[in-house]
Amino acid sequence: MVSYPDSQGAERSLAIRRPPSVTSHSSRASTVRRHRPHRSHFGGSSYQPQNEFPVFTHTGDVEILISNGRKEQRYLLHKLILAQCSGFFEAGLSDEWATAGGSSAPNASSAALARVPHGALQEKKVWKYELDWGRDDELPMLIQKKAQPTLFGGDTAASQPPVLRNKPPAPQAGFFRSMANFSSLHVPTTPSDPDDDTFRDYDNLLRVFYNYPPALDPVNIANAYVECKSLLQIGDMYDALDVIGPRVDHHLLRFQGRLWKQIAKYPPSYLKLGYMARSKAIFSEAMVHVVGQWPQGMNQLRGQVAESVLELVEDKVDEMDELKAKVEVKLFRLTLTTSRGERVTPSNNWLEWMAISLFRQWLAENTTPPPAPILKSPRQPSRNGENAPLPPPPPFNTGRIFKLLGTGGSSYLGHDECKRFLKLSPEHYNRDNLKRFERRIEEIKNKAKDAVKPLMRNFLELDLREGGLPYLTCTRIDPQDFPWDE
Known part of the structure; x- marks a missing residue:
């Protein structure tokens, strides 16, 4: 307590009173905290880096870049999750795979690391994959690139702008191909881009890895079949059918009666899809039709299924x-x-x-069965005027x-x-x-x-x-x- 001889009341006042500036500031801060509305961080914030799918800035250690020269999509995901969901990533991100290529030569980054005091740096290793489009008759495939660690995490390749390669336009998509919803890609898309299906398939693959529902057509079952088949094919490429199959099964079974009608129209196709998706309901339904019509669907299955x-x-x-x-x-x-x-x-x-x-x-x-005809099979005139043999009778x-x-x-x-x-x-x-x-x-x-x-x-x-x-x-x-x- 500070005392002054000229006023007893002033002694009490100085003993309990805070500086006016501090008091007023504390009061305003507490008022703001009480009445400030809840701020949602969904979708990222302009004040802090994004740390959610598809870019986990703080915790991600595997960068995946999909680009075709017209647009690109970047993912920064986790080694643990990718390795658990995909045999391809489990092998590619393993220590055995990393050491098989040999250690990288020293560079400016490693020299800089030597000058940093011990304990002041936490090195963060980042794996990097880029989509290699290959030739027109080849399926695009992720290729692992060498990534060098930087001083403060990340890698030098990730910090540089990606090199966009011009890819020749792909042929038009097949029948029933619909433009997928690319809202999950967080990038503007061009509806006429022939590679939209590839962007959609890879986004759906990685979304399923993170337990997000894939962007599949919920209304048109013909479009949904094409999208599910494409997703299963890419899941098979990356040894991830155990994870992709249940998602496809769940999506198609939501069509209920319409699904059973479609299977009755195209039983061999759905038999192959049901086998890839490990769907007991779809596989059984298609199998009943295939066996009942046999050998009608033989050519569609032989050499195309296990x-x-x-x-x-x-x-x-x-x-x-x-x-x-x-x-x-x-x-x-x-x-x-x-x-x-x-x-x-x-x-x-x-x-x-x-x-x-x-x-x-x-x-x-x-x-x-009717007896085989003794005479030669009759012929019908074709467009060019020649007589072509009649098509064989149904089985x-x-x-x-x-x-x-x-x-x-x-x-x-x-x-x-x-x-x-x-x-x-x-x-x-x-x-x-x-x-x-x-x-x-x-x-x-x-x-x-x-x-x-x-x-x-x-x-x-x-x-x-x-x-x-x-x-x-x-x-x-x-x-x-x-x-x-x-």
């Missing part, structure tokens, strides 16, 4: 053929009995035996016949067919015999319907109430059948 997938298709086709053979034996053994319980024969009931014969003849004609598939047998009723051997057949024997044709003949035909149909029940099972998610399919859908894919679980 041998394990083709082996599974052929195994399921063999299983279905065996089941159809057992059912056919039962169908040809169907018969009728007389009122005494005897088997109908030509001697004890000619009319009813004729009904059995008609059914067997119809079954034989429709379940046996013979008995699925439609078994579907008719499973439906019964008037779907086959109806009233008109029975009438025409009975008129071939005028002595037996009359109204009463026609009615009795049709009743016995209907009895055989009911027995046939029971015999084909094992083939009428449906293991599709597709709603068949809107329209049936001309092939069997009784193929069942068990959990042990998936070729990626071996």
Whole structure:
């Protein structure tokens, strides 16, 4: 306490009072802190470097540069995350890979490091990748570049402006290619740039690594298929299907009924996609269609999918053929009995035996491939005036016949067919015999319907109430059948 002899009150005042400037400043600061609104740092700030996807300025140690001479996108990501998600990065960022190329020669940077006092510098190693576009017939691929550490972290290559190479324009994108949403790239894009798909695919790949949803079409399933297929292909290139596949599976399954309809239209394509994405739902749905239509999709799969997938298709086709053979034996053994319980024969009931014969003849004609023509195949005139051979007939598939047998009723051997057949024997044709003949035909149909029940099972998610399919859908894919679980 400071005391003055001339005033007792002044002593108390000086003992408790702060300087006016300090008091007023403290009061204003506390008021500002109480009433200052919350500041969001989403998207970075002009006062501090960005430290979020796609550029982690403070913690990133792997720089990825994608540039085509017209635009570029830079990522500064983490070695740990990239190595966990991708076998390509796990190998490229390993210590064995780094030492395999040999140590770099001393340079000005290392000389400067020697002059810095010990303990005053924390060296930060940064790996650098650039996209090499290759030739027109090659897929672009990330190539690791040498990166030299700087005094205060980062690398000298990253601090310099990237060299932009002019790349010849790529051919026009294929059918169903749509322009992707490049808002996640944080750079202005040119809609007509032929490399937009590549920028989108790499951005989606790295977004998935950081648990962000990929930018895929949520409305048009045809566009979504193309984008998902492209993303899976790049995921396969970088050994990252275990991470990419579930994202693609999740996105496509959101289309629900529309997805099942698309698979029914293009089963071989979705079988390949389902295998790459490790999607049990898509793979199973497509497999049922492929087996039911086989060998229609053979050319689209042979040489384009893993041998394990083709082996599974052929195994399921063999299983279905065996089941159809057992059912056919039962169908040809169907018969009728007389009122005494005897088997109908030509001697004890000619009319009813004729009904059995008609059914067997119809079954034989429709379940046996047509004989090969003896004469040369006819030719049709082409545009240039020459006669070109006719296209080969579609593969013979008995699925439609078994579907008719499973439906019964008037779907086959109806009233008109029975009438025409009975008129071939005028002595037996009359109204009463026609009615009795049709009743016995209907009895055989009911027995046939029971015999084909094992083939009428449906293991599709597709709603068949809107329209049936001309092939069997009784193929069942068990959990042990998936070729990626071996």
